[in-house]
Amino acid sequence: MDYYRILYSLSEMYISLYYYDLNTNTLEAIKSNRFIDTWSAEYEGAKEKTTAVIKNITMPQDLEKMIAFVDTDTLNERMGDKNVITEVFEGKINGLCRGCFIEVDRNPDMTLHHVLYAVEVINK
Numbered sequence: 001m002d003y004y005r006i007l008y009s010l011s012e013m014y015i016s017l018y019y020y021d022l023n024t025n026t027l028e029a030i031k032s033n034r035f036i037d038t039w040s041a042e043y044e045g046a047k048e049k050t051t052a053v054i055k056n057i058t059m060p061q062d063l064e065k066m067i068a069f070v071d072t073d074t075l076n077e078r079m080g081d082k083n084v085i086t087e088v089f090e091g092k093i094n095g096l097c098r099g100c101f102i103e104v105d106r107n108p109d110m111t112l113h114h115v116l117y118a119v120e121v122i123n124k
Contacts, residue, residue, distance in 0.1 A: 011030060011031050013118075013120055014031060014118040014119060014120050015031075015033070015094060015097075015119050015120065015121055016029075016031055016032055016033065016036055016118065016119045017029075017030040017031040017032075017116060017117075017118045017119075018030060018032075018046075018050075018116065018117045018118075019104070019114065019115075019116060020046050020072070020114060020115045020116070020117055021046075021113070021114055022046075022072055022075065022111075022112050022113060022114070022115065023107070023113055025045040025046050025047055025072070026045070026046055027046035027049065027050075027117075030116075035056075035057075035093075036053050036057075039052055039053050039056045039057075040052050040053050046072065047070075047071070047072045047073070050070045050072075050117065051067060051070060051071075054066045054067055054070050055067070056092075057091050057092055057093060057094075058089055058090070058091060058092065059089070059090040059091065059092055061090065062089040062090050065087065065089065066087065066089050066099065069087040069089075069099055070099065070117070075101060075112060075115070076111050076112050079101065079103065079112060082103075083102065083103045084100060084101065084102050084103070085100070085101050086098050086099065086100045086101075087099045087100075088122070091121075094121045094123075095121065095123040096121070096122050096123035097119055097120060097121055097122060097123075098119070098120045098122050099117070099118070099119050100116075100117070100118045100119070100120065101115050101116070101117055102115060102116040102117075102118065103115055104116060
C-alpha cells in the first residue's frame with residue numbers, strides 16, 4: 001500500500017494544511033500557497049501566523065468568529081474529548097470555506113500536543 005499517495009490524495013481536499021505543535025507554538029506547512037506564506041512571513045509562532053492569515057482571507061462578517069476559532073489558547077477547552085472541530089466562514093478569495101482542527105496526539109496530561117489545521121473550499 002502506498003501511504004504517501006493516499007495522504008497526498010487526502011490533502012487535495014484542502015487549500016491549506018498545517019501540522020501544529022501546541023507545546024512549542026510552531027507549525028509546519030504540509031500544503032500552503034504564496035499568499036498565505038506572504039501574509040504570515042513577518043510573524044513568529046503558529047498562533048500569530050494563523051491569526052494574520054485569517055485577517056487577510058476572511059470576510060468582515062466572519063472575522064471575529066474565525067479569530068476565535070484559530071485561537072490555540074482556547075483549543076483544548078473547545079475540543080474537549082472531540083477529535084475534530086470545524087467552523088464555516090466566507091473567504092475573500094475562495095468563497096465558502098471550512099476551517100478544521102484535527103487531533104493528532106495528546107500530552108500525558110491529555111492536553112493537545114499536535115493538531116492539523118486545514119482549510120477546505122466547500123462551495124465548488
